[in-house]
Amino acid sequence: xxxxxxxxxxxxxxxxxxxxxxxxxxxxxxxxxxxxxxxxxxxxxxxxxxxxxxxxxxxxxxxxxxxxxxxxxxxxxxxxxxxxxxxxxxxxxxxxxxxxxxxxxxxxxxxxxxxxxxxxxxxxxxxxxxxxxxxxxxxxxxxxxxxxxxxxxxxxxxxxxxxxxxxxxxxxxxxxxxxxxxxxxxxxxxxxxxxxxxxxxxxxxxxxxxxxxxxxxxxxxxxxxxxxxxxxxxxxxxxxxxxxxxxxxxxxxxxxxxxxxxxxxxxxxxxxxxxxxxxxxxxxxxxxxxxxxxxxxxxxxxxxxxxxxxxxxxxxxxxxxxxxxxxxxxxxxxxxxxxxxxxxxxxxxxxxxxxxxxxxxxxxxxxxxxxxxxxxxxxxxxxxxxxxxxxxxxxxxxxxxxxxxxx
Numbered sequence: 001x002x003x004x005x006x007x008x009x010x011x012x013x014x015x016x017x018x019x020x021x022x023x024x025x026x027x028x029x030x031x032x033x034x035x036x037x038x039x040x041x042x043x044x045x046x047x048x049x050x051x052x053x054x055x056x057x058x059x060x061x062x063x064x065x066x067x068x069x070x071x072x073x074x075x076x077x078x079x080x081x082x083x084x085x086x087x088x089x090x091x092x093x094x095x096x097x098x099x100x101x102x103x104x105x106x107x108x109x110x111x112x113x114x115x116x117x118x119x120x121x122x123x124x125x126x127x128x129x130x131x132x133x134x135x136x137x138x139x140x141x142x143x144x145x146x147x148x149x150x151x152x153x154x155x156x157x158x159x160x161x162x163x164x165x166x167x168x169x170x171x172x173x174x175x176x177x178x179x180x181x182x183x184x185x186x187x188x189x190x191x192x193x194x195x196x197x198x199x200x201x202x203x204x205x206x207x208x209x210x211x212x213x214x215x216x217x218x219x220x221x222x223x224x225x226x227x228x229x230x231x232x233x234x235x236x237x238x239x240x241x242x243x244x245x246x247x248x249x250x251x252x253x254x255x256x257x258x259x260x261x262x263x264x265x266x267x268x269x270x271x272x273x274x275x276x277x278x279x280x281x282x283x284x285x286x287x288x289x290x291x292x293x294x295x296x297x298x299x300x301x302x303x304x305x306x307x308x309x310x311x312x313x314x315x316x317x318x319x320x321x322x323x324x325x326x327x328x329x330x331x332x333x334x335x336x337x338x339x340x341x342x343x344x345x346x347x348x349x350x351x352x353x354x355x356x357x358x359x360x361x362x363x364x365x366x367x368x369x370x371x372x373x374x375x376x377x378x379x380x381x382x383x384x385x386x387x388x389x390x391x392x393x394x395x396x397x398x399x400x401x402x403x404x405x406x407x
Contacts, residue, residue, distance in 0.1 A: 107132070185251070
């Protein structure tokens with residue numbers, strides 16, 4: 001075991017969860033007994049619920065992935081940044097499979113420093129025998145005695161608001177943290193390791209490279225306010241490919257394009273959470289640009305399905321774009337869409353959209369005019385995968401989740 005699970009009673013809110021993590025570090029919390037609520041699949045507890053939208057998302061994912069999820073049966077999967085937006089969906093999908101179709105439950109080690117992730121995101125699984133919480137900062141080396149079969153390395157500062165405030169910590173996590181996970185992957189001889197990268201490694205692509213394929217080398221500033229993140233992720237990919245070439249470590253690099261959905265924090269200061277926050281606060285939507293830049297947005301279940309397929313595959317030493325190439329939408333049209341869908345969900349008239357200027361002078365620096373992935377490689381590698389959730393349905397689910405959670 002690498003560390004105790006979160007025992008000592010029910011976690012009722014985020015403050016208690018953080019306190020529990022501190023108690024764990026001090027050795028003040030006893031190990032929990034096996035969960036009393038078990039089924040016939042290895043003693044895992046019945047599926048709890050974070051929200052009805054997430055529960056439905058997870059049910060869809062386990063159905064759509066029933067051809068590949070058996071590959072994780074009986075395996076141990078280490079997921080770093082586990083309480084964050086993207087990684088928590090992978091955690092819940094694997095746990096959902098344990099509760100619905102697994103012949104032998106896989107075991108999840110959910111690693112996080114719990115500084116920026118939402119602690120309550122996974123707290124409803126406290127006491128589950130197939131999930132172990134591990135409080136650890138990936139900038140420090142990690143030693144695990146037990147076998148590890150898969151690693152999904154998603155620990156990183158991804159919010160522009162946060163990484164511009166903490167550029168050194170961002171670089172440390174993306175470079176030093178990735179090095180530690182690659183060392184662990186090599187030592188454990190894992191079957192597969194995902195290194196989470198970003199579409200921002202492409203920078204501001206020239207028009208002829210949009211939609212952007214994986215072999216595009218990028219048009220990126222190494223000195224701008226976003227460089228700590230963009231260049232840190234580029235270096236993480238260089239490290240990953242070095243481990244693949246020198247040690248045959250089965251690395252797979254994921255480059256997400258504007259993924260959104262339940263669990264993406266409303267104070268994240270990315271464009272879609274900003275718009276939804278305005279709607280839920282009953283205020284006009286503020287557009288902090290001229291409205292002309294375009295993006296293609298990918299709902300979380302479509303991204304999760306592709307990432308899990310990549311992890312389970314024999315593909316190694318390859319980057320993969322993850323996104324939705326079917327709709328590229330301007331920021332003005334996105335604001336109008338959020339206004340209309342939010343008004344419908346709240347039973348009121350549509351919200352006004354107004355132009356404003358960000359208090360952050362660097363808000364638009366190095367911000368690309370267009371971002372849209374080429375998904376030709378994803379479709380060639382995984383013919384059974386395609387984006388299923390359109391922008392209107394996805395925004396509706398995001399807003400209804402936020403309303404249900406009282407956000």
